Amino acid sequence: MEVARYWRTTRQRYQLVGEVCPNCNGKIFPPRDVCPTCEKEAKTPFAFSGVGEVYSYSTVYQAAAGYEKATPFTVAMIRLAEGPLVSAQLTDIDDKDVSIGMPVEMVTRVLREDGDRGMLVYGYKFRPVMV
Amino acid sequence: MRDVSIVGLGQTPVGEHWDTSLRELGFRALEAALKDARAERVEALYVGNMLSGHLTGQEHIAALIADFAGLRGIEAIKIEAACASGAAALRVGYAMVAGGLADIVAVVGVEKMTDQSPETVTAALSMGVDADYEAMQGLTHMGVGAMLMRRYMHEHGFKREDFANFAINAHANAVGNPNAMYRSPISVRLFNEAKPIADPISMFDSAPAADGAACVILAPTEIAREFNDKPVRIRASAVATDTVAAHDRRDPLYLEAAAISAQKAFATAGLGPDDIDLLETHDAFTILSALSLEACGFAARGGGVRLAQNGEIGLRGRIPITTMGGLKARGNPVGAAGLYQIVEVAQQMRGDAGVNQVVNARLGMAQNIGGTGGTVVTTILERL
Numbered sequence: 004m005e006v007a008r009y010w011r012t013t014r015q016r017y018q019l020v021g022e023v024c025p026n027c028n029g030k031i032f033p034p035r036d037v038c039p040t041c042e043k044e045a046k047t048p049f050a051f052s053g054v055g056e057v058y059s060y061s062t063v064y065q066a067a068a069g070y071e072k073a074t075p076f077t078v079a080m081i082r083l084a085e086g087p088l089v090s091a092q093l094t095d096i097d098d099k100d101v102s103i104g105m106p107v108e109m110v111t112r113v114l115r116e117d118g119d120r121g122m123l124v125y126g127y128k129f130r131p132v133m134v
Numbered sequence: 135m136r137d138v139s140i141v142g143l144g145q146t147p148v149g150e151h152w153d154t155s156l157r158e159l160g161f162r163a164l165e166a167a168l169k170d171a172r173a174e175r176v177e178a179l180y181v182g183n184m185l186s187g188h189l190t191g192q193e194h195i196a197a198l199i200a201d202f203a204g205l206r207g208i209e210a211i212k213i214e215a216a217c218a219s220g221a222a223a224l225r226v227g228y229a230m231v232a233g234g235l236a237d238i239v240a241v242v243g244v245e246k247m248t249d250q251s252p253e254t255v256t257a258a259l260s261m262g263v264d265a266d267y268e269a270m271q272g273l274t275h276m277g278v279g280a281m282l283m284r285r286y287m288h289e290h291g292f293k294r295e296d297f298a299n300f301a302i303n304a305h306a307n308a309v310g311n312p313n314a315m316y317r318s319p320i321s322v323r324l325f326n327e328a329k330p331i332a333d334p335i336s337m338f339d340s341a342p343a344a345d346g347a348a349c350v351i352l353a354p355t356e357i358a359r360e361f362n363d364k365p366v367r368i369r370a371s372a373v374a375t376d377t378v379a380a381h382d383r384r385d386p387l388y389l390e391a392a393a394i395s396a397q398k399a400f401a402t403a404g405l406g407p408d409d410i411d412l413l414e415t416h417d418a419f420t421i422l423s424a425l426s427l428e429a430c431g432f433a434a435r436g437g438g439v440r441l442a443q444n445g446e447i448g449l450r451g452r453i454p455i456t457t458m459g460g461l462k463a464r465g466n467p468v469g470a471a472g473l474y475q476i477v478e479v480a481q482q483m484r485g486d487a488g489v490n491q492v493v494n495a496r497l498g499m500a501q502n503i504g505g506t507g508g509t510v511v512t513t514i515l516e517r518l
Contacts, residue, residue, distance in 0.1 A: 012266055033267055039382070058386075059288070061280035063272065063332045067257035070272050078277045078332075080285075080381050088381035090264075090278070091271050103288050114270060126271065 005117075009124050016126035017111055021087070023049035030085040053109030055083040055129065060093065060101050069115055081107055081129050095130040106132040138231045138368045139518065141361035142171025142240075142351030143477050148315040148465030151345040156190050156246035160199040163347035164242050171351040171361040177236040178209040182223030182243040183469035184216055188258045189250050199242065209236075216262035217418060218504030219243065220472025221511035224350065228371050231352050238361075243473030244347035255343050259468065262505035264379035276340060276419070278380050278506045280332035283421040286387055287334065290436035294334040298325040299442040300420040301338045301462055307449065308459030310489035311478075315344050315465030339420040341461035348473035350480065355518075364484040369405070369497065370514040372398035378508040389422075391510035392429035392501060399499075399512040407431045410514070411495040412454040412482055414475035416503035417461045426501055427453070430512075454492050457482060472502035476513060483517040 012033075014020040021032030024045035029038055031045055038045040060079040070076075077093045079101070093101060094112055107129040114126040144166030146159055154162075160181065168174070181196040192198065196210035215222035220243030227241035247255055256276070260269040263278055287293065301320060308314035320338060328336035351361065358365035374394035380386045400406055407430060415423040424438030432453050433441050446452040458464055458478040461471055479498035481487045487495075495517065502511045 059281035059285035061277050061284060061332045061334070062330070063274060063277045063280075064329075065256060065274070065276065065331045066253065066272070067260050067269070067274050068251075068253040069257065071253060073272065076272060078271065078273050078281065080281050080386070088386070090268050090273050090281075090379065090381050103285070114272065124270075 006122070019051040019053055019109055019127055021049050021051060023047050030087060032083065032087040032089060051083050051085055055081040055107055057101065057103055057105045057107060058082045058088055059103060077101060079129065092128045093130065094128040100131070108132050135232050136234060137355035138228055138352055139355040139358040139365040140350045140368065140480050140515070141353045141358050141365050142167040142173065143480055144170060145313055145348040145474060145477050146346050147313045148344045148346040148467060148474070150248045152248070154345065156186055156192060156195065156244060157198050157202050159246060159345060159347040160195070160242050160244040161203045163244065163349035164199065164203050164240055167240060167349035167351050173238060173351060173361060175205060176208065176238050176240040176351065178227070178230055178239045179205065180223040180227045180239065180241045181210070181212045182219035182221070182241070182472060183212055183245060184214055184219045184262070185245065185247065185258045185468065188261065189255065190246050199244070215509040216504035217416070217468045218472055218502045218509040218511050219469040220348070220474070221476065221500065221502035221513060222373065222472070222509065224473065224476055224513065225371055225373055225511055227352050228368055231354060237353060239352045240349060241352065241473065242347060242349045243470035245467035245469040246345050247343040247467060248345050262508070268379050274332065275506065276332040276335055279419040279421060280335040282380060282386060282506065283334050283419065286421060286424070289387065290439070292439055295326050296439050296443060297339060297420040297424070298322050299445070299447065300417060300423045301325055303442070303447050304417060304456040304460040304462035307457055307490050308463030311458040311464055314459040314463055315342060316463045335419055341418045341466035344465035344467045346465060346467035346470050346474070348470050348477045350473065350476055365518050366480040366483040367516040367518050368513065369516040370399035370403040370512070372402065373509065373511050374398065375509050376507050378505055380506045387425065389425045389429040389503070389507045389510065391507055392426055392503065395510045395512040396430040396501065399514050403514050405497065405514065409497055410453065410499045412457050412479070412492045412498045414457070414479055414500040415455045415460065416471070416501055417456055418466060418503070422503060423455060426503070430501065449490060449492055457487065457490050457492060472511060475500035475502060476515070479515045483515050
């Protein structure tokens with residue numbers, strides 16, 4: 004039961020809050036206080052829109068301990084509109100319809116449970132944009 | 135800075151050793167290497183290992199193995215760099231001898247994975263990726279590799295069947311390696327029909343978890359022949375890192391740490407890709423072999439797969455890889471893999487590779503990758 008650990012990343016998991024670099028205007032996710040592009044200090048919070056497109060994806064058939072119930076599920080790397088790449092599960096999909104370049108948007112879903120009666124950990128997943 | 139050579143080699147077979155504990159695996163490899171070096175003791179022991187705590191409940195294993203090997207009291211430290219732990223330990227052992235702090239050092243790579251269930255092992259391996267932003271999201275080590283493979287296929291116009299020769303070549307070479315886990319060849323059909331683990335990665339793209347230990351004894355080149363008639367010189371040793379999360383990289387399809395460590399190794403040795411006679415790639419997944427060949431300059435971007443398709447990676451090809459089976463067929467006890475690579479290159483340099491001997495092999499390279507590219511250790515060995 005890693006309550007403090009989950010609490011530390013709440014703003015990232017629920018709201019996709021990262022940082023913007025005051026020096027080069029680069030958008031940073033997750034927050035790290037030092038800009039990975041220009042290496043200057045970057046502590047200004049920035050909330051991403053949640054809009055992006057699929058950079059790559061894979062359906063996972065052999066899960067790690069703790070994720071067996073969800074298997075098989077599809078994971079993706081998503082290029083957020085503001086620039087950074089994030090990794091997340093895709094949701095509300097029919098596996099056949101996933102493609103590189105597909106527009107997606109962030110939603111908040113259960114990522115995992117801590118055991119059968121344990122705390123639920125929520126976080127970002129991405130679903131196809133409803134046209 | 136002193137010149138350093140490998141004067142002793144030892145390895146256990148790679149497999150499921152129900153009857154052998156982690157400490158015993160380490161001891162057996164060490165014992166074999168000491169015998170090969172005609173040595174009774176070493177001054178220091180460096181142990182490369184990734185998962186002893188999570189999979190066997192035991193940390194502090196360098197002190198443990200030193201004691202159980204009859205070397206109580208010596209300097210001994212465990213080194214961890216995810217799947218690059220083995221070669222990372224070699225780096226430290228090398229630095230100790232090169233820097234004049236010790237005259238005879240043992241480096242052991244050891245891993246014990248088969249006591250645990252597949253789900254537990256998968257979760258453990260996923261500690262080599264970003265825990266909060268990759269593993270937490272449900273990504274396994276395999277899932278990340280699969281997304282890199284798919285993106286690579288998309289950018290360069292390949293199908294998963296185009297990767298077959300990486301696996302076929304590895305298995306073909308393992309037939310002649312008595313220490314390999316899987317010693318039977320595989321066919322194209324078997325590769326194409328293999329079931330997906332994280333598509334497009336299938337069972338035959340992915341190296342098996344296993345138990346095993348490998349060991350080298352290091353000494354200054356100047357006195358190497360006191361220990362072994364066929365010392366193998368460490369011509370270069372270099373480490374570089376990149377982001378742990380693949381999504382944080384400037385270009386997820388470019389193994390920047392592999393490129394930087396290879397460039398550093400080539401620069402210190404005064405060598406280039408054309409000088410290398412064989413390369414032990416870290417083929418935890420077939421895509422990593424392709425990306426490694428490209429990062430080291432053996433092929434242009436998108437050309438790594440073509441090298442495999444054209445047979446250039448075979449024992450008689452332009453750049454033989456995985457010459458004793460690689461991670462795929464020799465097996466992948468993760469923290470030990472880097473040391474198995476070194477032992478195998480050293481066997482090639484000594485002319486002791488049997489049916490797998492690369493003819494006239496004089497310079498061999500090994501590249502050990504941690505996670506999906508977060509740490510890369512490149513070593514170049516030379517026949518003396």
